[in-house]
Amino acid sequence: MPDGDDGSRDAAAHARGRLISAVDVVRGRLTAATLPLEGTGVAEARARRHDILAQIDDYLLPRLRSDGAPLLVVVGGSTGAGKSTLVNSVLGAALTTPGVLRPTTRSPVLVHHPADAPWFAPERILPTLTRVHTTTVASGGSSVAERDGTAASGVRALRLAPFAGMPPGLALLDAPDIDSVEVANRELAAQLLAAADLWLFVTTGARYADAVPWELFRAAAGRHAQLALVLDRVDAGGEAVVADLRRMMLEHDLGDAPLFVVPEARLDPDGLLPDAAVADISGWLTDLGGSADARDDVALATRDGVLADLAEAVQGVAAAADGQAASAARLRQIVEGAYADASSQIATATTDGAMLRGEVLTRWQDFVGASTFMRSIERGVSRARDAVVSFLRGGEPDAKPVELAIASGLEAITIDAMETARERVRSAWRSDPAGAGILVDAGATAGVTGVSTADLRSAIAEQIRAWQGDVLAIVQEQGADRRGLARGLSFGVNGLGVALMLVVFGSTGGLTGIEVGVAGGTALLAQKVLEAVFGDDAVRRLTAEASERLSRRLGSLLEADASIALTAVTALAVSESAGDELRDAAEELTRASADERRARVVSAPRAASPVPALRGAHLRAVDIAARGVSAEASGAPTTSGPAEEPRKPGFWQWLLGRQG
Structure with missing residues (x-):
């Protein structure tokens, strides 16, 4: 029986329980720290983590929980x-x-x-x-x-x-x-x-x-x-x-x-x-x-050595966990940076007048040329308001070709920006061991950086059509508030909507009042048309709202595409705090092990008991x-x-x- 009073035995039992709990916590932290991202030294850290967990399960916890085991x-x-x-x-x-x-x-x-x-x-x-x-x-x-x-x-x-x-x-x-x-x-x-x-x-x-x-x-x-x-x-x-x-x-x-x-x-x-x-x-x-004493000596010596080795080894895994968190953050930054640049690329292309060239300009000029009203605007802006009412009552020229040209141009700009972002992510991840491992695991052409190009084009076209619907709804709502134009607007919503789209593309969002004349006065002419109908202040407000809706719809596409890559990183469950948690667990294990050794009740010497002799022992x-x-x-x-x-x-x- 142990030598000492009940208090010593209770202290030893408490210290043993605390030590078992500390080992359990270490085991839980190690189980959670899977080290899924590739990198320098990660394979060795994974092998060490596997060996530690195996020894905890195979030896350490059974030995701690079974005092007196053979x-x-x-x-x-x-x-x-x-x-x-x-x-x-x-x-x-x-x-x-x-x-x-x-x-x-x-x-x-x-x-x-x-x-x-x-x-x-x-x-x-x-x-x-x-x-x-x-x-x-x-x-x-x-x-x-x-x-x-x-x-x-x-x-x-x-x-x-x-x-x-x-x-x-x-x-x-x-x-x-x-x-x-x-x-x-x-x-x-x-x-x-x-x-x-x-x-x-x-x-x-x-x-x-x-x-x-x-x-x-x-x-x-x-x-x-x-x-x-x-x-x-x-x-x-x-x-x-x-x-x-x-x-x-x-x-x-x-x-x-x-x-x-x-x-x-x-x-x-x-x-x-x-x-x-x-x-x-x-x-x-x-x-x-x-000799029970001899067996105890051997078991305790090995157990104490394993505990000391375990605390040190966990510190090594903690360092590897820190590296995993850094790798995950680096991969996320690559994605976020690439798609932030894509957003800036789209924003620039849709506000600097680039959209008012090529097919859009041609279709707008056709639209302008088909209208006596538009020519009257060119001759005298001061007579615009009366001309608008007269023109609209006489019938609306077809604005559909301009809408289609705008949609096609927006689609090309957006696809180019998103494909550039995808390629930046793929290229940067390929050169990074952590990212390369994710790309290999993805195994598809689009991989973790998005859906196929065909599906992407379809999603972009859908959002652009929805935005054009938003613009027409804005124009229609504004016209409904101006009773004198209600009848005329029932015929001219598409034309005024196209004009509002062009103002969005040819100005700084319509918020500063700075007019940007591009491609022969395209945006200037469109802005004057809208001002003639709704007034200066209303045009600025409508332009800002239309621009914001375009940014939101195209931004949702960028976020959805970026989220595929970000989700691939998140799904690996790399914790930013895993390293600190492992270090804390290792330090508590060291303290608990030292306390258990101090509180260990010294056994009274026990006489050797007769046992079966193995062959040749005599x-x-x-x-x-x-x-x-x-x-x-x-x-x-x-x-x-x-x-x-x-x-x-x-x-x-x-x-x-x-x-x-």
């Missing part, structure tokens, strides 16, 4: 290192699958004492792996594993193998090869190692210097993960290999990690190594299983030496550390690098 020892190593044979030899039963098929298996085997089954049957650890159960195997018996189709079907599964000879409180997991030819198996091996309380890493004299395991070792040393190495299949006279491996361990801050040496030996008919070959490893694991090298038989003569392995002494308090702390 210690999980994951046996990993390179292809052909003999992991499965070693595990089977330690257990004395063929519970795992050695041989050439091993690199392709997707069902790692977890061996545990039957009494520990409730810890592993549910998805407490490694929740993404389907559970596959085998028939209970008696100590020293043969495996009678049930057949299943998980490996053949490609489903990742965790095969649970209860074994009565396994010490309670200890479980061995035989992982796939870390350098498997299959990417999925390499990923699974890394996932299993990240979920371990303790690594038992197996290599050989031919493979111990490979780069892949040392990358894992560096990561393990960085977060103080508990690790032991097994140098397997060492030929006689292999002292130089052992010495070189020890040198590399020292260089990589693994000098305190136990190193077991297993000699090359002939397998027995059951495919197992001799008892003496696995004696030290079996004895080490048996002692670990029999043949410890020290026992062989005591009988006067050399380890070399017996075929027993040697550890690379100091010769063993009788067990004493703190032995496991010393053996696992926790001295002091």
Whole structure:
């Protein structure tokens, strides 16, 4: 039982709860920060984020929420290192699958004492792996594993193998090869190692210097993960290999990690190594299983290291999240800038007189030439008002050709501006890794920058027709307010509407009174016509209203087209505050972890309890030496550390690098 009063226990429980909550918050923040935009270093940040989430789910939260859970020892190593044979030899039963098929298996085997089954049957650890159960195997018996189709079907599964000879409180997991030819198996091996309380890493004299395991070792040393190495299949006279491996361990801050040496030996008919070959490893694991204090030391050391590594890693993901927010803002600015320029381009082209040239001018001149009224306006503006009434009563010339010419000109201006904006967005996004990824995902010709040109032209034409209807409605409404012109306007609305359109295109919105004569007095003449009918002040007001409606209708087209690209960015749910939220969560995790360590209730020393001895444990090298038989003569392995002494308090702390 914990040593201390109820207050200390309550404080420890509260601190543990706060720590679990802090890890949950970190998990939530990481889940939300998906890092969807491409960019420098993003792929690495995504992989790190994925690994962090996997370790939180597979190891950290299960370990925090399940005090007293069995210690999980994951046996990993390179292809052909003999992991499965070693595990089977330690257990004395063929519970795992050695041989050439091993690199392709997707069902790692977890061996545990039957009494520990409730810890592993549910998805407490490694929740993404389907559970596959085998028939209970008696100590020293043969495996009678049930057949299943998980490996053949490609489903990742965790095969649970209860074994009565396994010490309670200890479980061995035989992982796939870390350098498997299959990417999925390499990923699974890394996932299993990240979920371990303790690594038992197996290599050989031919493979111990490979780069892949040392990358894992560096990561393990960085977060103080508990690790032991097994140098397997060492030929006689292999002292130089052992010495070189020890040198590399020292260089990589693994000098305190136990190193077991297993000699090359002939397998027995059951495919197992001799008892003496696995004696030290079996004895080490048996002692670990029999000491609750030792198991707690290992679990807490690994857990504390993972927490420290997690807080630092989250800071890195936070920096990547900041980059995502900056990329999203940059993409939005590209779109907003391109379409703001398109709006300015349209506004300039529809107010500087450019619309009063070409086809519009020709049709207007035809309209003017067909009217005795218009010629009278040219001869004397002072007689315009009387001429208007007389002209309108005599019939209205056809203004439709001018309307069509105006619509065609507006359409060309608007399409040119919008297509220019689209191309600016496409070009800028293509040169930006974040934008290029969105364009690739869109996969269509128009992509995220709008509908097809044909549909765009149709939408523009519809808005222009609607605006021309607006202008006619404005003229008609103004004429209805002037009773003396009501009868005449019933015939002249289209002509006056066309004149108002031309005034919009040939002046600064009609707001300043500045008249702009363009193309032979086109706008001037149109303005004088309207002034003759409605008066100066009314013309200014009508022109401003017509101009505002044109801007609003064409602006709606620009906004709709721009919104397609902006929505593509928004849909990625890149949060501007994700980086700050991750940093805050990491800082709270650091504080909660420190408080939990301070509040941790110190356990009273517990005596080792008798447990089932793993195969060969009784043949410890020290026992062989005591009988006067050399380890070399017996075929027993040697550890690379100091010769063993009788067990004493703190032995496991010393053996696992926790001295002091």
